[in-house]
Amino acid sequence: MKMMKRQYRIGELAKQLKLKKFVLRFWEKELGIKPQRSIGGQRFYQEEDFETFKTIKTLLYERKFTLAGAKKELSLLNAPKKSIIASQKTDMNISPSQLKIHDEPSSIHKELLSIKYKLQRLQELL
Template sequence: MKETEQVSDDLIPIPNKRYFTIGEVARLCELKTHVLRYWEQEFEQISPVKRSGRRYYQREDVLIIRQIQGLLHEQGFTISGARQWLSGDQAVDDKGRYKQLLRQTITELEDLRKLLKSV
């Protein structure tokens, strides 16, 4: 098992530990704590363990939060659209964004292939 795991080049690697406080998750995901508490209400996929009024997130929660952050901040999804995307139900208006992202990915892969062939 890797010592750390990183989802995005811009984010801090996730340490290899079982539980994270809300402050640690906020730092790892570069978000404010109030945003995390709000997203808990909006996304059923985020489910920290609550003990004595404190939240303890697991690695899977951190990965989901990073995925939500990417959907909202990088790909331009609405909260509703991100919720549907995570649940597997593509909304009609989000299908256009999905197709655009797919076309962009294909173009980037083709450019990478050309670059690798030239080396």
């Protein structure tokens, strides 16, 4: 038997997030969120959309991001992650002067922001 994913209409989503419907529509437009639509044009949101809106609300209302900042942060959070593979030469006791960084500073910054956000989410759960 196939399990159906949870879908929300805009009213249900607004109620769950304690927001007004027009706020969700505005965020949709400004942040490029494309919900599924029925033949009649009614919006249907998936669980992933719910999580995205919850993240946006946290960024804007709790972490005091601007809308532009939240948009940038969302793109960083949704960026593909690089996997780190340890080699046999991995040594945890090297000095900072011995470190050689091959990544671009912007990719390191993105990773740090992602880690910071995940730590804040963990702290909220505790």
